[in-house]
Amino acid sequence: MFSFFDLSLQLNGFPIQEAKADMRKIVALPQEEFEVFLENKKLEIVDYHLKNNSSYQKFVGKSSFQNWNELPIMTKKDFQEPLIDRLSKGYSPKTVYVNKTSGSSGDPFIFAKDKYCHALTWASNIYRFGWFGIDFNSSFQARFYGIPLDFIGNKKERFKDFLSNRFRFSIFDLSDTVLEGFLNEFKTRKFDYINGYTSSIVLFAKFLQQRSIILKDICPTLKVCVVTSEMLFVEDKILLEKQFGFPVVNEYGASELDLIAFQNPEGEWQVNSETLFVEILDEDNNVLPYGKEGRIVVTSLYNKAHPFIRYDIGDIGILDEKSTSKKPVLQQLMGRTNDIAILPSGKKSPGLTFYYVTKSIIEDDGNVKEFIVKQTKIDTFDIEYVSKTELNLEQIRKIEAAIALYLEKGLFFTFIRKEKLERSKSGKLKQFVSLIKEIA
Structure with missing residues (x-):
């Protein structure tokens, strides 16, 4: 049974x-x-x-x-x-x-x-x-x-x-x-x-x-x-x-x-x-x-x-x-630590939220090889990525729409294509890094 x-x-x-x-x-x-x-x-x-x-x-x-x-x-x-x-x-x-x-x-x-x-x-x-x-x-x-x-x-x-x-x-x-x-x-x-x-x-x-x-x-x-x-x-x-x-x-x-x-x-x-x-x-x-x-x-x-x-x-x-x-x-x-994203509205989102955002850019052709997301200001993020071909405007708009859906509107993103990404001493590539301090 x-x-x-x-x-x-x-x-x-x-x-x-x-x-x-x-x-x-x-x-x-x-x-x-x-x-x-x-x-x-x-x-x-x-x-x-x-x-x-x-x-x-x-x-x-x-x-x-x-x-x-x-x-x-x-x-x-x-x-x-x-x-x-x-x-x-x-x-x-x-x-x-x-x-x-x-x-x-x-x-x-x-x-x-x-x-x-x-x-x-x-x-x-x-x-x-x-x-x-x-x-x-x-x-x-x-x-x-x-x-x-x-x-x-x-x-x-x-x-x-x-x-x-x-x-x-x-x-x-x-x-x-x-x-x-x-x-x-x-x-x-x-x-x-x-x-x-x-x-x-x-x-x-x-x-x-x-x-x-x-x-x-x-x-x-x-x-x-x-x-x-x-x-x-x-x-x-x-x-x-x-x-x-x-x-x-x-x-x-x-x-x-x-x-x-x-x-x-x-x-x-x-x-x-x-x-x-x-x-x-x-x-x-x-x-x-x-x-x-x-x-x-x-x-x-x-x-x-x-x-x-x-x-x-x-x-x-x-x-x-x-x-x-x-x-x-x-x-x-x-390993396996993730930062918390603090957003302008006061909303807090764990770094693993970006798992759902990255679903928008992961295609089965293996174009995007690696990526990291860096929060540089309360409303500003850099997405650094390594890929065969540069993300086109349609793909970027798709990512921005997913970000607005999963996080909040009014955020600014810069997409930076690189030959290689910076790694930690252990060799790990941390997907999300916050470069700001929590606002009291």
């Missing part, structure tokens, strides 16, 4: 029951068997793409390999070509799950997962949220995310929210008046958990702090808060747990992959070893031992439609010395 959430996945062609059963088997493997299982899955996925994916064959430059460490490192730039050219033999855009990355690192692209892989991604989510008593089929989610503002996109997302048993708090405007409305929803709805962008949830917690309100007192059914997409600093976690009155869980993931790490009930940032293989590499692509800081490189062990093999996700991290192949633990993650 299917529950509502499971049934919606199954009806869309994603074999969730099979994926959940396979997840249980993987989790149950003892350490010795898991090591053999992992090595086999690594060899199997590489062999599959070398035989069935012409794009990966060309990238590797040969049809077989002897040593895992010989495999070249993939980056986001390697995926900025039409999706149809990156799919494996036997797959088409109509037979796979297709989505766009957020572009939070400044390198947006369209990706695909075969339907079993996407089902396994959900099985992975279900397993980890279950650690905290959350059941996607019955638990009610308070969702702090963005949402498309065009009529059709908005209705589609709302319908998905309905199927997924969640209520969405749109985070494009986080002014006090809007946050007051958020609080009223918590007074009248029986939410089980909060999930969403870190910066938005932290702003809500600061709003509660100003009013000396503990959220659990307002909404006693709440059990846990899961923050994602941006860095959760220690002081922010302390604030959240104080103002919420229940545990705050740190999640680290990538839409093109899966959950990469998820805080377990013991407080460890446990890495997903069931569907992914995570390595830490130095600048010369050498594998670093546990305890050493380096680039986070991830392999998707199940995605046959589209290769993500030794994929440099653009973050820097450390795997704890107590890690094992079955239970790696992420000791530290450096």
Whole structure:
């Protein structure tokens, strides 16, 4: 018998029951068997793409390999070509799950997962949220995310929210008046958990702090808060747990992959070893031992439609010395922070708002390679971008219309095409940077 959430996945062609059963088997493997299982899955996925994916064959430059460490490192730039050219033999855009990355690192692209892989991604989510008593089929989610503002996109997302048993708090405007409305929803709805962008949830917690309100007192059914997409600093976690009155869980993931790490009930940032293989590499692509800081490189062990093999996700991290192949633990993650945009009206919007703006400029021809948005004055922004061809007037007008829709009217934008964009010392490209101080 299917529950509502499971049934919606199954009806869309994603074999969730099979994926959940396979997840249980993987989790149950003892350490010795898991090591053999992992090595086999690594060899199997590489062999599959070398035989069935012409794009990966060309990238590797040969049809077989002897040593895992010989495999070249993939980056986001390697995926900025039409999706149809990156799919494996036997797959088409109509037979796979297709989505766009957020572009939070400044390198947006369209990706695909075969339907079993996407089902396994959900099985992975279900397993980890279950650690905290959350059941996607019955638990009610308070969702702090963005949402498309065009009529059709908005209705589609709302319908998905309905199927997924969640209520969405749109985070494009986080002014006090809007946050007051958020609080009223918590007074009248029986939410089980909060999930969403870190910066938005932290702003809500600061709003509660100003009013000396503990959220659990307002909404006693709440059990846990899961923050994602941006860095959760220690002081922010302390604030959240104080103002919420229940545990705050740190999640680290990538839409093109899966959950990469998820805080377990013991407080460890446990890495997903069931569907992914995570390595830490130095600048010369050498594998670093546990305890050493380096680039986070991830392999998707199940995605046959589209290769993500030794994929440099653009973050820097450390795997704890107590890690094992079955239970790696992420000791530290450096990256994924976003500034807040302060607008002339007093409206505050998190940097990830620009995810929805960039949807307007991301096309499947890979023209725009990289971009960053800099707020230089309260009403002025620079959009620096790298592209094959310069944005034309029609594209710029489209972007400006999206900005007016998602942020507010009366803002000024300068579009600056560059050969390359400035990066941080860690090599990350921060998508949004505010160069102004908050106005008191």
